[in-house]
Amino acid sequence: MVPPRHGRCVARARLPGERPRSTAAGPRRPTPGEGGDVVSAVPRTLLRALADAVGPGHVLTDPDAAAPYTVDWTRRFGGPAAAVVRPAATAEVVAVVTACAAAGFPIVVQGGNTGLVGGGVPPAAAAGPAPVVLATTRLTEIGEVDPLSGQVAVGAGVTLATLHQHARDAGWSYGVDLAARDTATVGGTVATNAGGVRVCAYGMTRAQVTGLAAVLADGSTVTHLAGLAKDNTGYDLTGLLVGSEGTLGIVTTVRLRLHRPAGPSTVALIGASSYDEAQQLLAGCVRPGVRLLAAEIVDEVGLELVLRTAGLPRPLAARHRLLLLVEVADGATADGLELPDDVDAVVATDAADRLRLWAYRERQSEAFSTLGVVHKLDVSIPLASVPDCTAAIAERVQATTAVTTYGVFGHLADGNLHLEVVGPAPDDDEIDRAVFGIVTAYGGSISAEHGIGRAKAAYLSMTRTPQEISAMRAIKTALDPAGLFNPGVLLA
Numbered sequence: 001m002v003p004p005r006h007g008r009c010v011a012r013a014r015l016p017g018e019r020p021r022s023t024a025a026g027p028r029r030p031t032p033g034e035g036g037d038v039v040s041a042v043p044r045t046l047l048r049a050l051a052d053a054v055g056p057g058h059v060l061t062d063p064d065a066a067a068p069y070t071v072d073w074t075r076r077f078g079g080p081a082a083a084v085v086r087p088a089a090t091a092e093v094v095a096v097v098t099a100c101a102a103a104g105f106p107i108v109v110q111g112g113n114t115g116l117v118g119g120g121v122p123p124a125a126a127a128g129p130a131p132v133v134l135a136t137t138r139l140t141e142i143g144e145v146d147p148l149s150g151q152v153a154v155g156a157g158v159t160l161a162t163l164h165q166h167a168r169d170a171g172w173s174y175g176v177d178l179a180a181r182d183t184a185t186v187g188g189t190v191a192t193n194a195g196g197v198r199v200c201a202y203g204m205t206r207a208q209v210t211g212l213a214a215v216l217a218d219g220s221t222v223t224h225l226a227g228l229a230k231d232n233t234g235y236d237l238t239g240l241l242v243g244s245e246g247t248l249g250i251v252t253t254v255r256l257r258l259h260r261p262a263g264p265s266t267v268a269l270i271g272a273s274s275y276d277e278a279q280q281l282l283a284g285c286v287r288p289g290v291r292l293l294a295a296e297i298v299d300e301v302g303l304e305l306v307l308r309t310a311g312l313p314r315p316l317a318a319r320h321r322l323l324l325l326v327e328v329a330d331g332a333t334a335d336g337l338e339l340p341d342d343v344d345a346v347v348a349t350d351a352a353d354r355l356r357l358w359a360y361r362e363r364q365s366e367a368f369s370t371l372g373v374v375h376k377l378d379v380s381i382p383l384a385s386v387p388d389c390t391a392a393i394a395e396r397v398q399a400t401t402a403v404t405t406y407g408v409f410g411h412l413a414d415g416n417l418h419l420e421v422v423g424p425a426p427d428d429d430e431i432d433r434a435v436f437g438i439v440t441a442y443g444g445s446i447s448a449e450h451g452i453g454r455a456k457a458a459y460l461s462m463t464r465t466p467q468e469i470s471a472m473r474a475i476k477t478a479l480d481p482a483g484l485f486n487p488g489v490l491l492a
Helices: 043-055 064-071 089-104 160-169 186-192 238-242 275-285 300-310 353-364 364-369 381-396 432-441 457-462 464-478
Strands: 002-005 083-085 107-110 131-135 151-155 209-215 223-226 250-257 266-272 291-297 321-330 347-348 372-378 403-411 415-420
Touching: 043 083, 043 089, 043 457, 064 131, 089 107, 089 131, 089 209, 089 250, 089 432, 151 160, 151 186, 151 381, 160 186, 186 250, 209 238, 209 300, 223 238, 238 464, 266 353, 275 321, 275 372, 275 381, 291 300, 291 353, 300 353, 300 364, 300 403, 321 353, 321 364, 347 353, 364 372, 364 403, 364 415, 372 432, 381 432, 432 457, 457 464
Parallel strands: 083 131, 107 131
Antiparallel strands: 002 347, 151 250, 209 223, 209 250, 266 321, 266 347, 291 321, 291 403, 372 415, 403 415
């Protein structure tokens, strides 16, 4: 790893929004391990049908066994389930859907349960029967990589880490990568059209999906897995299901486009005093003809938190308001980067050193979670508006007395920022609503890559017109007239 070059620096300022932590408990949501995670009044006929479908060992009704499936990763969202079922094949999913439809019990579809908006867990209070949670984590079949098309078909429960290794073993790479790769599933990323750290190089999940199989609410299965490069035969049902958050169908198999590996790379951590400076550095530091693989941002609050919680050494001797992480495919020579002489940076070309620099970015979310239940807000901002919009958000957040800590990290190249707000009670949505209002005022989106879920369903109209929402409702009604799948998710 090339030693830091110390030039233009900024002294460390007070951590934005850092105040004594509030002791107000506020209304509590369910947490893993607590009682009441499974509803006892479930018809025996339904439980028998579910056991016949997936096997008795994969129908969970014990509260402790079901608890990890009934609260999401943020600990903000969750509620009771009628049962948790874990099918291992498309036919088993069909049987579960048929049984639940006959009994009048809704279904919540869940992947790796790494979501941030409550889209894969039961609601805290359901209008009707508590839902059955259908976990896709046993749908793990993985096919051989087709060397001619560069595609592979995998089960919805395959984790991103497993997919990446499978692709590497065959001489290919997969374009979607994110910090939760060891737990996040392919089906979950398809359901939310996840982005991750490689969007600037390969695009969102939708750009990787060439076909899929899914079970619809009437128990029928739609299958389109040919993976043809050109296939203009009617509506793009695959594209419709990607990003539908489990509200239109249960994806069981996905055919994915792979990419030739970018080769060895160079990673740099660069200090910046503002978002404007970070954007200018990014715009000028990648040499022409060199592929940008990632461009991430971490603010000083998140950096200091990671240093404390993970025990990592300070990457640069000077303190900066922001750290810009840039990765380029240049054969690990560092020749793909052209940094100003006075910039404060550290550059890594060795694989182990690259991972060490990435740790400052990838440990952000878990570091903030050590502070308690965090409002994790995933937003997208037009690139030209990032400096002004982030300033307006910071001013509003820091003016909220309930906020004890506020930090930002995310994907600078595409304007997707993750805002971490600590302090407000889990069900206090005031700061969420205020932030979304600022983001939309600057032409941004209230959800960049984690979906709408339950958390943002009431705010969908901030970024979608009444006509668009009406069209979405019409599609939902056509494919799921009884509202069997993920009621309350996406469409309030």
